[in-house]
Amino acid sequence: MPDIVVLVAHPQQEHSSVNRALQQAVQRQGLARVDLRDLYALYPDYLVDVAAEQAALAEAQLVVWQQPIHWYGMPPLLKLWLDEVFSFGWAYGPEGNRLRGKDLWLVASTGGAAESYRPEGYNRYFFDAFLPPYEQTAALAGMRFLPPLLLHGAHRVGDAELAAHAELYVQRLASYPDWPEIAELEACAPCEVPVDARPAD
Amino acid sequence: MEHGSSWLQTSLVYLGAAVLAVPLARLLGLGSIIGYLAAGIVIGPWGLKLVTDPATILHFAEFGVVLMLFLVGLELEPKRLWAMRRPIFGWGSVQMIGCTALILGTGLAFGAEGRLALVAGLGLALSSTAIGLGVLNERNLMATGSGQSVLSVALLQDIAAIPILALLPLLAVSTAGAAEAGSGWWGAAKAVGVVAVIVLGGRIALRPALRWIARSDTPEIFTAASLLLVVATAALMESVGLSMALGAFLAGVLLAESEYRRELETDLEPFKGLLLGLFFMAVGMSIDFAVVLARPGLVAAIVVGFLLLKTLVLLAMAHFMPVPLAERPVFVLLLAQGGEFGFVVFQAAAQAGVIAGESASLLVAAVALSMLLTPLLLVLIDRWIAPRLARHGGAAKPAEISEPQQAPIIIAGFGRYGQIIGRLLYANGLSATVLEHDADQVETVRRFGWRVFYGDATRLDLLRTAGAAEARVLVLAIDDVDQSVAVARLVREHFPRLQVVARARNVTHYYRLHELGIELIERETLDSALMSARNVLELMGWQRHAARNQALRFRRHSIELMRRMAPHFGDEQKLIALSRQGREQLEAQWAAERAEQRQRHDREGWQTPADSN
Numbered sequence: 001m002p003d004i005v006v007l008v009a010h011p012q013q014e015h016s017s018v019n020r021a022l023q024q025a026v027q028r029q030g031l032a033r034v035d036l037r038d039l040y041a042l043y044p045d046y047l048v049d050v051a052a053e054q055a056a057l058a059e060a061q062l063v064v065w066q067q068p069i070h071w072y073g074m075p076p077l078l079k080l081w082l083d084e085v086f087s088f089g090w091a092y093g094p095e096g097n098r099l100r101g102k103d104l105w106l107v108a109s110t111g112g113a114a115e116s117y118r119p120e121g122y123n124r125y126f127f128d129a130f131l132p133p134y135e136q137t138a139a140l141a142g143m144r145f146l147p148p149l150l151l152h153g154a155h156r157v158g159d160a161e162l163a164a165h166a167e168l169y170v171q172r173l174a175s176y177p178d179w180p181e182i183a184e185l186e187a188c189a190p191c192e193v194p195v196d197a198r199p200a201d
Numbered sequence: 202m203e204h205g206s207s208w209l210q211t212s213l214v215y216l217g218a219a220v221l222a223v224p225l226a227r228l229l230g231l232g233s234i235i236g237y238l239a240a241g242i243v244i245g246p247w248g249l250k251l252v253t254d255p256a257t258i259l260h261f262a263e264f265g266v267v268l269m270l271f272l273v274g275l276e277l278e279p280k281r282l283w284a285m286r287r288p289i290f291g292w293g294s295v296q297m298i299g300c301t302a303l304i305l306g307t308g309l310a311f312g313a314e315g316r317l318a319l320v321a322g323l324g325l326a327l328s329s330t331a332i333g334l335g336v337l338n339e340r341n342l343m344a345t346g347s348g349q350s351v352l353s354v355a356l357l358q359d360i361a362a363i364p365i366l367a368l369l370p371l372l373a374v375s376t377a378g379a380a381e382a383g384s385g386w387w388g389a390a391k392a393v394g395v396v397a398v399i400v401l402g403g404r405i406a407l408r409p410a411l412r413w414i415a416r417s418d419t420p421e422i423f424t425a426a427s428l429l430l431v432v433a434t435a436a437l438m439e440s441v442g443l444s445m446a447l448g449a450f451l452a453g454v455l456l457a458e459s460e461y462r463r464e465l466e467t468d469l470e471p472f473k474g475l476l477l478g479l480f481f482m483a484v485g486m487s488i489d490f491a492v493v494l495a496r497p498g499l500v501a502a503i504v505v506g507f508l509l510l511k512t513l514v515l516l517a518m519a520h521f522m523p524v525p526l527a528e529r530p531v532f533v534l535l536l537a538q539g540g541e542f543g544f545v546v547f548q549a550a551a552q553a554g555v556i557a558g559e560s561a562s563l564l565v566a567a568v569a570l571s572m573l574l575t576p577l578l579l580v581l582i583d584r585w586i587a588p589r590l591a592r593h594g595g596a597a598k599p600a601e602i603s604e605p606q607q608a609p610i611i612i613a614g615f616g617r618y619g620q621i622i623g624r625l626l627y628a629n630g631l632s633a634t635v636l637e638h639d640a641d642q643v644e645t646v647r648r649f650g651w652r653v654f655y656g657d658a659t660r661l662d663l664l665r666t667a668g669a670a671e672a673r674v675l676v677l678a679i680d681d682v683d684q685s686v687a688v689a690r691l692v693r694e695h696f697p698r699l700q701v702v703a704r705a706r707n708v709t710h711y712y713r714l715h716e717l718g719i720e721l722i723e724r725e726t727l728d729s730a731l732m733s734a735r736n737v738l739e740l741m742g743w744q745r746h747a748a749r750n751q752a753l754r755f756r757r758h759s760i761e762l763m764r765r766m767a768p769h770f771g772d773e774q775k776l777i778a779l780s781r782q783g784r785e786q787l788e789a790q791w792a793a794e795r796a797e798q799r800q801r802h803d804r805e806g807w808q809t810p811a812d813s814n
Contacts, residue, residue, distance in 0.1 A: 045753055047750065047754065047757065049757075088801070
């Protein structure tokens with residue numbers, strides 16, 4: 001029974017070097033505990049099978065979003081997946097507690113180099129500044145947001161560095177939840193939502 | 202024991218000869234019929250003498266012709282047969298009477314005796330149904346104008362053979378004629394009775410009987426029943442002196458609209474093929490080379506003479522019949538040759554003392570030689586005459602695909618469906634080898650600048666030339682269901698690595714392809730119908746994107762339902778139950794979703810604070 005669901009979302013798999021390498025590394029490893037779901041292969045018509053996705057999440061303890069950062073956020077199909085699968089009354093709202101207590105881990109790559117994510121760089125902000133939507137999404141669903149695994153400058157990364165990165169990724173999946181960084185994390189605090197705060201549909 | 206071993210030996214000889222000769226003949230581009238004829242000559246009394254009694258074999262193998270006419274009948278619903286009554290009786294009679302008269306006249310002019318000239322005229326006017334329809338089938342010409350014309354004339358010949366055989370004894374001695382007149386009436390009454398039994402029985406009793414047999418769920422018993430049906434019909438017909446093949450044809454027509462048509466066809470097809478092969482071998486064996494060698498000039502004169510005379514009549518007929526210029530040589534040749542019924546006519550005439558035994562041998566040899574010549578002449582026509590006609594007559598057939606192709610994709614069928622696929626592929630920089638069977642369609646799309654090959658994808662050799670052994674994908678976009686399934690079967694059998702992307706005309710077609718293990722099948726109307734459904738939803742006030750989602754969800758549902766129903770293909774009750782159940786489930790599920798949405802819309806805020814803690 002897989003306890004990790006890895007959602008891969010890359011709209012141009014053929015132009016991807018990092019995400020394809022990471023996906024292949026996971027597949028090569030053949031971990032029985034990992035349910036790898038390539039969203040763009042599963043839903044080429046952007047018609048997410050909500051029931052199937054929710055069923056896949058039911059038994060998982062760790063949910064991984066493996067994606068390139070596009071326009072400082074997630075690719076559109078992952079966002080659609082999020083909109084439809086994390087539904088009202090399921091992931092949030094009344095009785096929306098199905099994801100409570102699970103972990104969410106962002107594994108992302110950026111085209112821009114690490115130096116560009118600085119006030120003096122062309123991206124103007126440290127990368128952390130783009131993470132709050134992710135962190136708060138996890139919080140609203142009652143999930144713990146694990147420290148992301150990032151790879152900057154994806155277009156210029158060398159083979160050795162990429163291999164080491166993939167190695168680390170697979171090792172983390174295999175050893176979850178015995179990670180040094182998890183030991184330092186606080187317990188997940190559920191988000192208190194006022195009764196009259198109806199979220200927009 | 203001795204009987205057993207002789208049976209084994211005979212089978213060994215026939216099967217061995219066929220297995221050797223037919224592939225060799227095909228390899229040489231000569232067609233399977235020549236292979237069988239040659240095999241017959243080699244093992245017969247004038248070759249290796251492995252078989253010395255071709256007459257018995259010929260009689261037995263005639264059953265192949267009977268089976269073939271049953272299968273031809275299966276393809277022809279009563280309505281279409283009725284529509285063909287004019288060509289059958291009109292053009293058929295023109296051929297029969299015209300050829301007989303011309304041969305009779307020529308015979309008399311060369312000083313032959315009147316009775317001999319008449320018998321020769323009647324016997325030589327007949328053509329070989331076995332070779333004629335066999336060639337048409339092999340070339341997939343059955344549905345064309347020339348195919349239907351050949352079939353019409355062949356059917357009338359089968360009908361005409363009855364009065365001819367009845368007439369022969371009357372020619373012999375005039376006194377015998379009066380004595381037989383009474384029995385002639387009685388015979389005619391019996392014949393009408395038997396035909397009535399077959400027609401009525403076929404209409405009323407056959408389908409329930411077949412249903413009862415099919416319910417026993419024992420495939421070999423259904424095969425046995427199919428064979429029994431044909432054998433019984435043939436026996437009935439023969440008992441009253443009618444043509445067995447004609448009876449089988451009638452039984453076939455009566456079953457053409459039944460639900461067992463396909464099963465009967467697939468069950469009988471192999472028997473037909475083997476028996477026809479045996480029949481052709483027997484024809485090869487029965488060529489009496491002693492007669493031919495004794496008077497080679499005369500035999501040659503008879504063969505050439507009657508072929509020429511019949512050609513004159515047939516050319517004149519083809520001028521007025523719906524036979525395109527390029528198909529005319531085949532039409533003429535198939536009907537100009539002599540036929541197996543000629544053997545029967547000459548033998549009967551000799552027995553009745555109408556003609557001398559030696560004349561009968563001469564005529565039989567001439568007919569057999571013409572049957573041997575036909576497939577050879579056909580090769581000549583294909584190589585030299587047809588291409589020339591194609592150049593002269595604009596509407597003639599384009600040349601078949603002949604240069605080996607290497608494109609990774611083959612598109613079989615370039616009508617409305619295949620063209621869309623082709624255009625998308627070309628626009629993506631992919632190359633494809635396109636095969637199209639309809640000559641007009643080839644002409645049309647070529648005018649738009651497409652490189653399209655003329656060829657029938659149900660032929661293994663053409664598929665191979667199109668590169669099926671190396672290609673990765675075959676797009677099966679043929680609109681004819683039977684041909685599409687035939688190609689699919691051929692590809693699964695001979696090119697298992699070639700992936701098939703198939704178009705399905707309807708659900709039955711889908712399942713037939715699915716049964717062959719083909720997975721990528723699209724029902725041709727599903728997506729366009731869904732687009733129209735989207736339009737309706739939009740007009741009824743749905744948001745465009747919501748309409749799209751519902752259409753795609755319905756699509757997924759429909760495909761899942763098809764998959765679930767696939768194992769029950771053939772069990773109509775179960776299919777109906779499953780399909781109704783699927784529809785009800787979908788309706789209930791979507792009604793629940795709409796209710797939930799309404800409820801959600803009415804709700805003010807998050808109403809269960811206790812739960813969110």
